[in-house]
Amino acid sequence: MSLNNAMLEKYRNNFLQEVAGNVEQGDWVKMCMQCGVCAGSCPLGDAWEHSPQKIFMMIRANRREQVLSSDSMWMCTSCYHCVVRCPRGLPIPHIMHGLASYAKRLGLAPKSNPTLWFAEVFWNNMLKKGRVNELKLGLSLYFKDGFASGIKQAMAHQKLGINMLKAKRMAPMDMFAGHAIKDIFGLHKMIRKAQEIEAAKLEANSK
Amino acid sequence: MTEVVATNHTILVVGAGISGITAAVEAAETGNNVVLVEKRPYLGGRVSQLYKYFPKLCFPSCGLEINQRRLSAQGGISILTMAEVTAVSGSEGNYSATVKISPRFVNENCTACGACGDVVEAEFDNEHNYGLNKRKGAYLPYNMAKPQRYVIDPRIIGTDDAEKAKAACKYAAIDLDMQEQTIEFKAGAIIWATGWQPYDANKIQPYGYDRYANVITSVEFERMMDKFGPTGGKILRPSDNAEAKDIAFIQCAGSRDRNHLKHCSRICCMATLKQSTYITEQYGVDDADAKGTIYYIDIRSIDRFEDFYRKVQNDPKISFIRSKVANIVQDKDQNPILNGVDTEGYHRYENRHDLVVLAIGMEPSVNKDSFPLEIVINEHGFIEADEANGGIFAAGCASDALDVNRAVQTATAAALRAVQVVNRVAGSEG
Ligand SMILES: Cc1cc2nc3c(=O)[nH]c(=O)nc-3n(C[C@H](O)[C@H](O)[C@H](O)COP(=O)(O)OP(=O)(O)OC[C@H]3O[C@@H](n4cnc5c(N)ncnc54)[C@H](O)[C@@H]3O)c2cc1C
Ligand code: SF4
Ligand code: SF4
Ligand code: SF4
Ligand code: SF4
Numbered sequence: 001m002s003l004n005n006a007m008l009e010k011y012r013n014n015f016l017q018e019v020a021g022n023v024e025q026g027d028w029v030k031m032c033m034q035c036g037v038c039a040g041s042c043p044l045g046d047a048w049e050h051s052p053q054k055i056f057m058m059i060r061a062n063r064r065e066q067v068l069s070s071d072s073m074w075m076c077t078s079c080y081h082c083v084v085r086c087p088r089g090l091p092i093p094h095i096m097h098g099l100a101s102y103a104k105r106l107g108l109a110p111k112s113n114p115t116l117w118f119a120e121v122f123w124n125n126m127l128k129k130g131r132v133n134e135l136k137l138g139l140s141l142y143f144k145d146g147f148a149s150g151i152k153q154a155m156a157h158q159k160l161g162i163n164m165l166k167a168k169r170m171a172p173m174d175m176f177a178g179h180a181i182k183d184i185f186g187l188h189k190m191i192r193k194a195q196e197i198e199a200a201k202l203e204a205n206s207k
Numbered sequence: 208m209t210e211v212v213a214t215n216h217t218i219l220v221v222g223a224g225i226s227g228i229t230a231a232v233e234a235a236e237t238g239n240n241v242v243l244v245e246k247r248p249y250l251g252g253r254v255s256q257l258y259k260y261f262p263k264l265c266f267p268s269c270g271l272e273i274n275q276r277r278l279s280a281q282g283g284i285s286i287l288t289m290a291e292v293t294a295v296s297g298s299e300g301n302y303s304a305t306v307k308i309s310p311r312f313v314n315e316n317c318t319a320c321g322a323c324g325d326v327v328e329a330e331f332d333n334e335h336n337y338g339l340n341k342r343k344g345a346y347l348p349y350n351m352a353k354p355q356r357y358v359i360d361p362r363i364i365g366t367d368d369a370e371k372a373k374a375a376c377k378y379a380a381i382d383l384d385m386q387e388q389t390i391e392f393k394a395g396a397i398i399w400a401t402g403w404q405p406y407d408a409n410k411i412q413p414y415g416y417d418r419y420a421n422v423i424t425s426v427e428f429e430r431m432m433d434k435f436g437p438t439g440g441k442i443l444r445p446s447d448n449a450e451a452k453d454i455a456f457i458q459c460a461g462s463r464d465r466n467h468l469k470h471c472s473r474i475c476c477m478a479t480l481k482q483s484t485y486i487t488e489q490y491g492v493d494d495a496d497a498k499g500t501i502y503y504i505d506i507r508s509i510d511r512f513e514d515f516y517r518k519v520q521n522d523p524k525i526s527f528i529r530s531k532v533a534n535i536v537q538d539k540d541q542n543p544i545l546n547g548v549d550t551e552g553y554h555r556y557e558n559r560h561d562l563v564v565l566a567i568g569m570e571p572s573v574n575k576d577s578f579p580l581e582i583v584i585n586e587h588g589f590i591e592a593d594e595a596n597g598g599i600f601a602a603g604c605a606s607d608a609l610d611v612n613r614a615v616q617t618a619t620a621a622a623l624r625a626v627q628v629v630n631r632v633a634g635s636e637g
Contacts, residue, residue, distance in 0.1 A: 035530070035531035036549060039533075040533025054553050084466075087466065
């Protein structure tokens with residue numbers, strides 16, 4: 001049985017409990033009093049479908065599909081406007097990211113979401129050498145929508161790139177290899193272990 | 208020199224708000240000796256700064272008047288104003304209290320004729336009106352203040368103003384050489400009734416109380432309605448003194464919030480419902496521009512107050528928006544604009560109003576670290592009923608965020624407990 005089906009089976013109609021048990025910081029959701037301060041404070045405004053306030057209400061209302069397949073959690077920029085004001089002290093962006101990664105794990109995350117795509121590119125880039133290769137990361141971002149648009153994007157951000165070079169935040173030779181951290185194998189081992197632990201936890205939870 | 212006759216049969220009451228006055232009168236009516244200590248130059252506490260009382264919409268001055276008459280008719284009560292308890296030692300049945308009395312510079316001869324106030328030039332923020340206007344350096348705290356006796360502000364002592372005041376007084380009531388005194392006396396039991404203070408609105412950064420003239424607090428709004436108050440009974444915008452007709456109320460301003468007071472202040476929903484009736488009272492039902500909007504998380508009108516809530520709900524001039532306002536900005540005319548998202552439909556709003564009233568939270572007036580005696584308080588700073596407190600009992604808002612009705616109930620209860628303690632002392636002495 002897929003993890004998604006196992007979770008569905010286990011929690012039946014209690015999505016709130018599923019979130020509390022499996023999503024990072026998810027047990028905070030029940031503390032939300034629906035005051036609306038986070039929604040009103042979020043700079044994304046109307047640019048996203050569901051504000052955190054609404055997502056938290058949807059969780060209570062058992063709108064499991066709608067929440068997990070939503071792209072809203074992927075849009076949170078971690079600006080912390082909401083966290084500093086939430087009267088109940090909910091770690092809102094952490095919950096949003098937790099929900100996003102849970103949805104991804106269950107295979108329910110939206111397929112063509114740019115933030116999700118970028119997160120993957122970022123992760124793979126970082127994993128290769130143990131540090132972020134800004135040059136390659138930037139290039140893959142620019143060329144995301146094809147060659148022509150990529151050149152245009154890169155030209156537009158020329159100044160930023162040159163400044164990053166000057167500040168030694170980006171090295172031109174990184175185009176070919178890029179320098180890895182000392183014990184890259186150690187890092188890979190560590191991450192594999194962490195992933196194993198997490199998968200096992202979810203697996204156990206789903207029983 | 209002030210002297211107080213007290214023994215360990217005496218009951219000390221600290222704070223002469225409605226709770227302290229009630230406790231003092233009731234303890235004295237059972238034949239006990241009472242010393243009532245008040246920090247301000249006058250009695251009555253914060254209800255003297257309210258315009259009307261919910262739920263009956265009567266004037267607090269009326270009830271205060273009755274209580275003050277009971278206070279003066281009842282023998283056995285010594286009253287000290289401008290006095291603070293600075294230390295308490297001893298234990299149940301045998302306390303010793305140290306009280307610091309600040310000089311008033313005006314004695315009993317004062318007839319409140321006002322001549323001194325007329326000649327003094329220096330002005331200071333008027334505390335009774337929460338700084339909405341100024342008062343002179345020689346002043347009567349407010350028109351009905353008890354005692355009806357002027358006060359000389361210590362900040363004019365040593366200036367020409369002080370001499371002018373003294374010269375103007377025809378009754379030899381001004382004594383510029385009065386000194387601070389410290390007295391010590393015994394008490395068998397203590398009633399702690401120091402009340403509450405409004406939470407500091409400057410700390411609620413997104414609402415801009417410190418930046419926007421037309422964002423005021425609920426306690427200031429009460430003062431505006433008073434005919435003898437800072438605006439002569441008119442609801443005016445501080446920015447331009449224009450009549451404010453479209454008024455927003457923001458609930459839980461500083462309460463139920465981990466960044467501020469964690470507790471629900473309990474009275475502010477009712478205070479706002481009451482204040483929403485001030486709008487119609489001021490402008491009449493036919494003024495289409497006059498209206499109130501209440502922004503709330505949920506309305507806590509407990510018990511029988513539900514009827515009052517229903518009445519306001521049915522008032523076509525008042526609307527309710529279920530939302531905690533996220534922030535306030537102001538436009539070029541200094542109109543406050545409220546931003547947020549409502550919970551019934553998740554609609555984003557951006558609403559302009561003439562004036563915003565913050566339903567400010569209630570916190571204990573004595574800071575948790577500055578009690579001059581050992582006492583058990585809860586995490587919000589209110590005094591707990593705890594055996595460890597011995598012969599010390601809390602009354603009114605020193606014990607919790609309470610309305611007057613409930614504050615007075617706790618005052619009666621505290622008086623009863625204090626009386627039991629001193630009776631026990633008397634009994635054991637035979
Ligand atoms: C906006 C608003 C509107 C309200 N409207 C209503 C209403 O309509 N109806 C209603 O029932 N309630 C209302 N309330 C609540 C009401 O104000 C309180 O219930 C009432 O003031 C409690 O009285 P108290 O004596 O306990 O405290 P206080 O009124 O605070 O009195 C305490 C007294 O102790 C004195 N004191 C403080 N510290 C010391 C010290 N260290 N030494 C000596 N003396 C000290 C103070 O100077 C004061 O005189 C309202 C509250 C607010 C905020
Ligand atoms: S600010 Fe906090 S309590 Fe209010 S709706 Fe958002 S998450 Fe819930
Ligand atoms: S942290 Fe995320 S949810 Fe919170 S205000 Fe910023 S973008 Fe919005
Ligand atoms: S102090 Fe003297 S001048 Fe001032 S009000 Fe009293 S009696 Fe009048
Ligand atoms: S009484 Fe009402 S306004 Fe006051 S803190 Fe409680 S819920 Fe908020």
